[in-house]
Amino acid sequence: xxxxxxxxxxxxxxxxxxxxxxxxxxxxxxxxxxxxxxxxxxxxxxxxxxxxxxxxxxxxxxxxxxxxxxxxxxxxxxxxxxxxxxxxxxxxxxxxxxxxxxxxxxxxxxxxxxxxxxxxxxxxxxxxxxxxxxxxxxxxxxxxxxxxxxxxxxxxxxxxxxxxxxxxxxxxxxxxxxxxxxxxxxxxxxxxxxxxxxxxxxxxxxxxxxxxxxxxxxxxxxxxxxxxxxxxxxxxxxxxx
Amino acid sequence: xxxxxxxxxxxxxxxxxxxxxxxxxxxxxxxxxxxxxxxxxxxxxxxxxxxxxxxxxxxxxxxxxxxxxxxxxxxxxxxxxxxxxxxxxxxxxxxxxxxxxxxxxxxxxxxxxxxxxxxxxxxxxxxxxxxxxxxxxxxxxxxxxxxxxxxxxxxxxxxxxxxxxxxxxxxxxxxxxxxxxxxxxxxxxxxxxxxxxxxxxxxxxxxxxxxxxxxxxxxxxxxxxxxxxxxxxxxxxxxxxxxxxxxxxxxxxxxxxxxxxxxxxxxxxxxxxx
Numbered sequence: 001x002x003x004x005x006x007x008x009x010x011x012x013x014x015x016x017x018x019x020x021x022x023x024x025x026x027x028x029x030x031x032x033x034x035x036x037x038x039x040x041x042x043x044x045x046x047x048x049x050x051x052x053x054x055x056x057x058x059x060x061x062x063x064x065x066x067x068x069x070x071x072x073x074x075x076x077x078x079x080x081x082x083x084x085x086x087x088x089x090x091x092x093x094x095x096x097x098x099x100x101x102x103x104x105x106x107x108x109x110x111x112x113x114x115x116x117x118x119x120x121x122x123x124x125x126x127x128x129x130x131x132x133x134x135x136x137x138x139x140x141x142x143x144x145x146x147x148x149x150x151x152x153x154x155x156x157x158x159x160x161x162x163x164x165x166x167x168x169x170x171x172x173x174x175x176x177x178x179x180x181x182x183x184x185x186x187x188x189x190x191x192x193x194x195x196x197x198x199x200x201x202x203x204x205x206x207x208x209x210x211x212x213x214x215x216x217x218x219x220x221x222x223x224x225x226x227x228x229x230x231x232x233x234x235x236x237x238x239x240x241x
Numbered sequence: 242x243x244x245x246x247x248x249x250x251x252x253x254x255x256x257x258x259x260x261x262x263x264x265x266x267x268x269x270x271x272x273x274x275x276x277x278x279x280x281x282x283x284x285x286x287x288x289x290x291x292x293x294x295x296x297x298x299x300x301x302x303x304x305x306x307x308x309x310x311x312x313x314x315x316x317x318x319x320x321x322x323x324x325x326x327x328x329x330x331x332x333x334x335x336x337x338x339x340x341x342x343x344x345x346x347x348x349x350x351x352x353x354x355x356x357x358x359x360x361x362x363x364x365x366x367x368x369x370x371x372x373x374x375x376x377x378x379x380x381x382x383x384x385x386x387x388x389x390x391x392x393x394x395x396x397x398x399x400x401x402x403x404x405x406x407x408x409x410x411x412x413x414x415x416x417x418x419x420x421x422x423x424x425x426x427x428x429x430x431x432x433x434x435x436x437x438x439x440x441x442x443x444x445x446x447x448x449x450x451x452x453x454x455x456x457x458x459x460x461x462x463x464x465x466x467x468x469x470x471x472x473x474x475x476x477x478x479x480x481x482x483x484x485x486x487x488x489x490x491x492x493x494x495x496x497x498x499x500x501x502x503x504x505x506x507x508x509x510x511x512x513x514x515x
Contacts, residue, residue, distance in 0.1 A: 004513060005511070005512055005513050006512050006513065007512060010512070076470075076471055077511070078470060078474075078498050078499075078510040078511050079498060079499060079500065079501050079506075079507050079510055079511050080507060080511060081511045082498075082499060083499065083500075215499065215500030216500065
């Protein structure tokens with residue numbers, strides 16, 4: 001059985017929707033990369049660029065929303081077509097959040113650029129690289145409709161959570177050492193949290209790809225490594241007073 | 242509890258396509274083959290019709306879904322060249338058994354056709370005809386009650402209660418179809434077969450029929466043939482997909498329309514080349 005729609009315009013519209021997601025994902029991926037660069041290089045021009053470009057992602061999301069609504073109303077999609085359209089809606093919303101986090105990282109990097117550098121910033125590029133790798137794998141999995149790739153990418157989120165937990169501890173320690181570290185370290189903490197959240201949204205996309213291709217949700221529990229919510233770091237006695 | 246297949250009265254319960262675990266089907270078809278002369282229209286259909294549910298039969302023209310529907314109340318008996326093999330049961334009883342009177346069977350398994358076909362008689366007589374020949378009412382009041390109840394159940398009562406003496410053919414298409422459904426209900430059937438009941442109706446009349454089908458399934462088992470995929474999705478709990486005389490796939494309607502297992506089903510419902 002050929003996989004082509006009898007109504008060619010429907011097939012073209014579905015392809016267009018898929019292309020929009022791919023493009024939107026590409027922009028978000030670049031935004032995350034640029035935001036981390038802005039932070040590491042203390043480059044305010046790049047940061048400003050990232051903040052500005054977030055509008056592009058929002059525009060994509062609106063376009064995808066309109067397109068899915070139109071397809072639902074006019075085509076009454078069924079089975080794989082229906083999953084395609086519902087998935088597009090969900091993925092677009094995840095990518096939009098990723099874009100917001102990237103913009104927030106850029107904003108905080110502007111603040112950090114005005115403050116003296118703090119050491120825990122070193123762990124951020126590692127988190128950034130990992131996030132970008134996961135995003136790239138997830139978007140490739142979407143383009144190729146490759147469930148195995150999506151599931152593998154989803155599993156890597158655990159590494160990201162581990163990095164976040166260790167950075168959380170490190171940052172708290174720095175703040176206790178010197179109150180002047182509190183401002184930059186708080187920004188760093190939020191930046192790390194943003195990266196960790198981007199990983200979570202990439203994970204959501206991987207799960208949506210599973211639903212899109214297989215037809216039912218991914219039921220296995222995702223490995224969770226983020227233990228920062230339970231982390232307690234108490235000041236050492238010699239540092240007090 | 243042992244791990245192997247449970248048996249009932251020594252007969253192994255075979256798990257197979259169309260089997261619903263845990264419920265006894267109202268009607269059950271096993272290996273149903275139909276030939277029109279030399280041409281084979283159905284190639285061995287296994288399908289269970291669960292009680293008090295709507296089962297939709299979908300598939301391209303000529304796939305055998307209407308032929309199958311007509312087997313369920315022996316309408317194919319009226320076609321001389323039609324030959325039927327296999328087993329169809331109603332409450333466990335073979336409906337092609339010599340003991341079974343097809344007229345009595347059709348009172349238990351009623352039918353509504355594609356084009357509304359009221360008798361050229363009054364609205365009242367359209368409904369009372371069946372109960373009269375089946376001897377379901379002995380007094381005028383009893384018959385009045387059957388007519389009233391049937392029209393009420395078919396959602397037509399309020400529209401026709403003051404004109405029961407007028408000819409049924411004077412009603413609108415949608416009203417005529419509901420009259421035919423009322424006529425089918427009047428003989429207290431257990432199963433109602435519907436062959437494209439809405440294909441000649443506008444969207445509003447269609448909505449009335451669909452609402453009616455939804456209400457009727459509280460008391461009746463319904464099998465509906467439809468070309469309208471959205472209609473099958475809206476009204477049925479089970480959907481069976483027919484293709485080239487075979488039953489390709491049967492399952493919960495929700496599943497068939499979101500995640501069909503067979504590629505042919507997927508191709509048909511999404512409008513891809515078959």
